[in-house]
Amino acid sequence: MSVHIEAKPGDIADKILLPGDPLRAKYIAETFFEDPVCYNQVRGMLGYTGTYNGKRISVQGTGMGMPSATIYAQELIESYGVKRLIRVGTCGALSKDVHVRDLILAQGAVTSSAMVQKHFHDFHFAPIADFHLLKSAYEIAEKQGFTTHVGNILSEDTFYKDDMTETFQLAKLGIKGVEMEAAALYYLGAKFGIQTLAICTVSDHMITGEETTALERQTTFDEMIKVGLDTALS
Ligand SMILES: O=P(O)(O)O[C@H]1O[C@H](CO)[C@@H](O)[C@H]1O
Ligand SMILES: O=c1cc[nH]c(=O)[nH]1
Secondary structure, three states: OOOOOOOOOOOOOOEEEEOOOHHHHHHHHHHHOEEEEEEEOHHHOOEEEEEEOOEEEEEEOOOOOHHHHHHHHHHHHHHHOOOEEEEEEEEEEOOOOOOOOOEEEEEEEEOOOHHHHOOOOOOOOOOEOOHHHHHHHHHHHHHHOOOEEEEEEEEOOOOOOOOOHHHHHHHOOOOOEEEOOHHHHHHHHHHHOOEEEEEEEEEEEOOOOOEOOHHHHHHOOHHHHHHHHHHHOO
16 A cells, blocks of 8 residues: 555556546556456546456556656555556647647657756756667557657646747657656656656647547547557567
């Protein structure tokens, strides 16, 4: 038992998927796992363990934003020995080449967040994905024929921004999408020497205004989930 997770030692697999939305965690467990068991209901942040293709795996909701996500990720690593954490999230597209429902594998995550930058006076840490997970995810997605982009994303602390000028400046540097957790997850990966990757489905488009509904974000992003599960167990 940790501060925010009521599971007993051994209840959580060493490979885990991390959606922000706890109801996406429930959907993943109930749709894809054999024999799912719910190990966490504290704060409604649902977590489940089951098997997928005969192998043990867990899924844990993390909430929105880096402060919430890192609480769950750090407790999973330190209290439950999780070694491989794969975010399965949503993001807004920042490029015309990226479309709603495409997948983005976040090779790196730019951020101005204090969750990463507060640790340094003189440096700007570059949060990056685990190369082996990134390579596996790309190969799995390509084999399935899923439309997949690989590159930098932006991890923001603010969902509703007053001024998008700098966000679109970053888009000109090839940033493909914006979300709110990957950079801090990658920082924890580096800090604890464990494997982290963020896979995002584009849920809305910041240039065209196209968007998906909350129910679609909760229950229909199966391509990302399949890539996440196969990568976790690769
Ligand atoms: O759909 P999830 O995984 O929550 O991810 C994205 O959606 C939330 C904002 O709506 C933020 O958490 C952002 O990163
Ligand atoms: O953080 C996020 C997630 C999805 N879409 C956005 O525009 N921002």
